[in-house]
Amino acid sequence: MTAIQLKTGAPGARILGFGGYRPRRRVTNDELSQTMETNDEWIQSRVGIAERRWASDDETLVEMAVAAGGKALAASGVAPDDVDMVILASATLEHPIPGIGPQVAHRLGITRPGAFDLNAGCAGFCYSLEVASNAIRSGSARHVLIVGAERLTDVIDQTDRATAVIFADGAGAAVVGPADEPGIGPVAWGSDGDQSSAIEMAGTGRIAMAGQAVYRWATTRLTATLEQAMAEAGVTVDDIDVFAPHQANLRIIESMHKRLGFPERTVVARDIVRTGNTSAASIPLALEALLESGEAKSGDLALVLGYGAGLTFAGQVLRIP
Numbered sequence: 001m002t003a004i005q006l007k008t009g010a011p012g013a014r015i016l017g018f019g020g021y022r023p024r025r026r027v028t029n030d031e032l033s034q035t036m037e038t039n040d041e042w043i044q045s046r047v048g049i050a051e052r053r054w055a056s057d058d059e060t061l062v063e064m065a066v067a068a069g070g071k072a073l074a075a076s077g078v079a080p081d082d083v084d085m086v087i088l089a090s091a092t093l094e095h096p097i098p099g100i101g102p103q104v105a106h107r108l109g110i111t112r113p114g115a116f117d118l119n120a121g122c123a124g125f126c127y128s129l130e131v132a133s134n135a136i137r138s139g140s141a142r143h144v145l146i147v148g149a150e151r152l153t154d155v156i157d158q159t160d161r162a163t164a165v166i167f168a169d170g171a172g173a174a175v176v177g178p179a180d181e182p183g184i185g186p187v188a189w190g191s192d193g194d195q196s197s198a199i200e201m202a203g204t205g206r207i208a209m210a211g212q213a214v215y216r217w218a219t220t221r222l223t224a225t226l227e228q229a230m231a232e233a234g235v236t237v238d239d240i241d242v243f244a245p246h247q248a249n250l251r252i253i254e255s256m257h258k259r260l261g262f263p264e265r266t267v268v269a270r271d272i273v274r275t276g277n278t279s280a281a282s283i284p285l286a287l288e289a290l291l292e293s294g295e296a297k298s299g300d301l302a303l304v305l306g307y308g309a310g311l312t313f314a315g316q317v318l319r320i321p
Helices: 042-046 061-076 101-107 124-138 191-200 211-221 221-234 251-258 281-295
Strands: 012-021 023-030 051-054 087-088 114-118 144-151 168-178 188-191 199-201 207-209 242-245 301-308 312-319
Touching: 012 061, 012 124, 012 281, 012 312, 051 168, 051 191, 061 144, 061 168, 061 281, 087 101, 087 124, 101 114, 114 251, 124 144, 124 168, 124 188, 124 281, 124 301, 144 281, 168 221, 168 281, 188 221, 191 199, 191 211, 211 221, 211 251, 221 251, 221 301, 221 312, 242 251, 242 281, 281 301
Parallel strands: 087 114, 087 144, 242 301
Antiparallel strands: 012 168, 023 051, 144 168, 188 312, 199 207, 301 312
């Protein structure tokens, strides 16, 4: 009997470049106070957000994803013809069919890649990162473009302070390629489906969130996931230069930072203060911002964690390009 042949890929995978797109419109807390019972002090004390970006009609998911993906390709130095796979992570697709991964690839000049959409809520970028890393190491792809793109303003009640003060729009992207040594550590991921109702879209088509339940879950259950991700990558908190979890709530970020006991030199991503919660886009947007500001630098070791609807979660250690 003839054996089926398998490809072999690179020894490891790494991120080669980041890109991001932030909508033009800045929405301050004072502006929100005009349409709902809230104020700047209330919002900042609970979630740490001072302003967020909301997309205009022309800033569609595809347009934002193309802008972020193009920046990531330019930063990585990888030509569109050298991209074999495109993963579009989003929880806010307007229609399930057709997927927008192939559309984004076409707009960027990427010819006939494997392309698909992935919905793991706010953990979508980290889930996509593991899929991309595995594809490169198995030989089924050499370069992968990941884009997290969200228009959460399409699915929130803009008079509901439980969601409208938190969620925002934007796109963040990364190009992943082969490496002689791993630049993306093993994933620590999972789900708690018994809490799936904590974040959901009901028949109204609007997102609803049990904020206190999600806060308790994230601050008590996910520290172990971060510790697992570091252990499987063979590093400790003392090795981490950048801590960039999903930008869901500044209080959650600060709680995780305190629980893990990072050294004083570790840079903590706080992009949520000016960008809001952009779901699958938040981690690449935060890392791009840290690189642009100089707070993070090429070669730094970062610990990332995505978590959200499902409830899903995924953590990894990665080397910043």
